[in-house]
Amino acid sequence: MTSHLMKAELHCHVEGAAPPALTLAQAEKYGIDSTKFVRDGGYLWQDFTSFIDCYDFVASVFRTAEDYAALAEAYLGELAAANTIYSELFISPDHGEAVGLSPDDYVGGLAAGVMAAREKTGIECRMIIIGERHLGPESVLRRAEWAAKFEHPLVTGFNMAGEERMHRVADYARAFDIVREAGLGITIHAGELCGAFSVADALDLVRPSRIGHGVRAIEDPDLVKRLADLGTVLEVCPGSNISLKVFPDYESHPLRRFVEAGVRVTLNSDDPPFFHTSLAQEYETASKVFGFSDAEINAMTRTALEAAFVDEVTRKSLLAKLLAADWG
Numbered sequence: 563m564t565s566h567l568m569k570a571e572l573h574c575h576v577e578g579a580a581p582p583a584l585t586l587a588q589a590e591k592y593g594i595d596s597t598k599f600v601r602d603g604g605y606l607w608q609d610f611t612s613f614i615d616c617y618d619f620v621a622s623v624f625r626t627a628e629d630y631a632a633l634a635e636a637y638l639g640e641l642a643a644a645n646t647i648y649s650e651l652f653i654s655p656d657h658g659e660a661v662g663l664s665p666d667d668y669v670g671g672l673a674a675g676v677m678a679a680r681e682k683t684g685i686e687c688r689m690i691i692i693g694e695r696h697l698g699p700e701s702v703l704r705r706a707e708w709a710a711k712f713e714h715p716l717v718t719g720f721n722m723a724g725e726e727r728m729h730r731v732a733d734y735a736r737a738f739d740i741v742r743e744a745g746l747g748i749t750i751h752a753g754e755l756c757g758a759f760s761v762a763d764a765l766d767l768v769r770p771s772r773i774g775h776g777v778r779a780i781e782d783p784d785l786v787k788r789l790a791d792l793g794t795v796l797e798v799c800p801g802s803n804i805s806l807k808v809f810p811d812y813e814s815h816p817l818r819r820f821v822e823a824g825v826r827v828t829l830n831s832d833d834p835p836f837f838h839t840s841l842a843q844e845y846e847t848a849s850k851v852f853g854f855s856d857a858e859i860n861a862m863t864r865t866a867l868e869a870a871f872v873d874e875v876t877r878k879s880l881l882a883k884l885l886a887a888d889w890g
């Protein structure tokens with residue numbers, strides 16, 4: 563049982579956290595037909611491409627700042643109820659713009675939800691701007707330039723998600739230079755749909771402190787050692803990896819091999835209802851399926867807090883909470 567363990571999450575896409583029932587209610591509110599993407603209380607997709615189509619549909623039924631505030635508040639409330647003290651939400655202003663919501667209103671709505679959740683539960687949250695890789699290098703560059711200028715105390719990082727098989731990391735290096743210069747934390751999806759070369763490219767060209775997934779680095783032992791030596795933190799999402807068939811089953815999932823190799827890892831849900839998971843479920847899987855002890859799981863939570871894109875005062879306070887719980 564892991565319900566008593568304190569938790570932290572670095573990798574969850576906010577639109578990907580929308581429960582199917584909420585998506586249905588939103589679709590009804592705007593008179594949108596959802597039958598192609600939601601059925602029997604679950605999302606309909608078969609592979610990564612149709613997953614992204616379904617994700618885009620879900621995002622399209624959130625249309626106002628208030629819709630996004632309610633979504634963020636609901637997800638953070640669920641996390642807090644599972645003993646989670648810190649969350650980083652990946653947010654994608656491109657999805658807001660696609661339905662006519664300005665980036666300012668998109669982030670403003672989410673921030674209102676984040677603050678309401680903190681008020682009610684004490685959960686701390688920061689937001690990470692996403693550039694969508696499959697929208698192309700120009701789009702990610704434009705998003706990076708916007709993020710570099712957009713100053714908001716709750717927006718602390720930049721990530722690139724989306725279709726990893728499109729373009730090369732080099733095509734996006736300039737975007738990451740811009741956000742690095744602006745002082746944002748940097749993480750990038752790599753080594754999920756593509757192999758070790760993609761993680762190596764990310765290390766060489768983007769120099770992230772964290773990597774979203776990164777799990778296919780396991781295909782190259784020298785790269786695993788490089789990750790351990792650099793101290794790069796992997797945002798591992800085991801349930802997502804199994805659902806998207808990155809690995810056929812948990813026995814072949816490399817989470818434990820990364821830990822044994824000294825790579826810093828964290829536990830995350832990615833897009834929880836799409837993958838029939840939750841952060842609480844990922845902690846349970848770490849214990850029951852991977853066989854990690856409470857102490858090993860607490861070490862992953864500590865790693866998440868150490869790698870979080872927060873100011874040092876907040877980090878210290880979060881680490882103190884975890885330490886107190888660990889002793890308790």
Ligand SMILES: Nc1ncnc2[nH]cnc12
Binds near residue numbers: 575578725754802
């Ligand atoms: N697992 C994932 N990989 C890449 N892009 C995503 N966007 C939402 N979920 C994603």
Ligand SMILES: [Zn+2]
Binds near residue numbers: 573575723751832
């Ligand atoms: Zn992701």
